[in-house]
């Protein structure tokens with residue numbers, strides 16, 4: 770899978786793809802991430818990406834021309850399945866959406882910044898607007914990093930234990946059960962006996978019960994959805 774990210778702050782993004790599973794996925798050729806500096810697509814000598822908003826509103830707006838140039842250039846190289854814009858007014862991002870995006874071949878993520886981008890870009894190019902939560906960030910870069918991370922870790926071969934991504938929180942609409950590792954006793958703190966029993970049927974039962982109990986306690990909204998669905 771290939772992800773192209775268009776941003777005014779490439780340096781902010783790059784380091785988030787240089788570690789752990791995401792780095793390994795790139796090294797293995799499972800994922801390609803290309804970060805593009807929007808300024809490289811400006812045609813004026815000052816490489817100015819923003820301008821005042823028509824109508825006199827406070828805050829600067831990303832200009833149509835450099836974004837049009839960037840997207841036109843990328844689209845001339847290959848077909849894209851989605852052109853995503855990160856914005857607080859987008860659709861709330863969920864694991865379900867991450868799963869759907871992980872099946873795509875090529876996507877562009879355009880990071881919002883300042884007061885936003887010229888609406889005409891949204892109207893003509895953007896196929897999906899995504900918000901990572903009901904709060905406002907300085908720019909869409911951190912949102913783009915989160916979206917790319919959540920997609921890449923799902924790609925076949927990205928995580929060495931194939932079942933690991935499937936047992937994440939939210940993957941079956943439940944929070945994940947608690948996990949423990951050695952030592953089994955630490956300063957009087959113990960690990961639930963069942964996990965040390967070697968009885969896999971009982972361990973599975975315990976995990977499901979823990980997931981249900983935690984979801985009911987910590988995310989009653991998810992729990993109610995699940996119960997109403999059944």
Ligand code: ADE
Pocket residue numbers: 855856857881899900901902903904905906907908909912
């Ligand atoms: N840009 C600013 N705030 C954002 C948010 N909550 N989600 C996605 N992009 C954003």
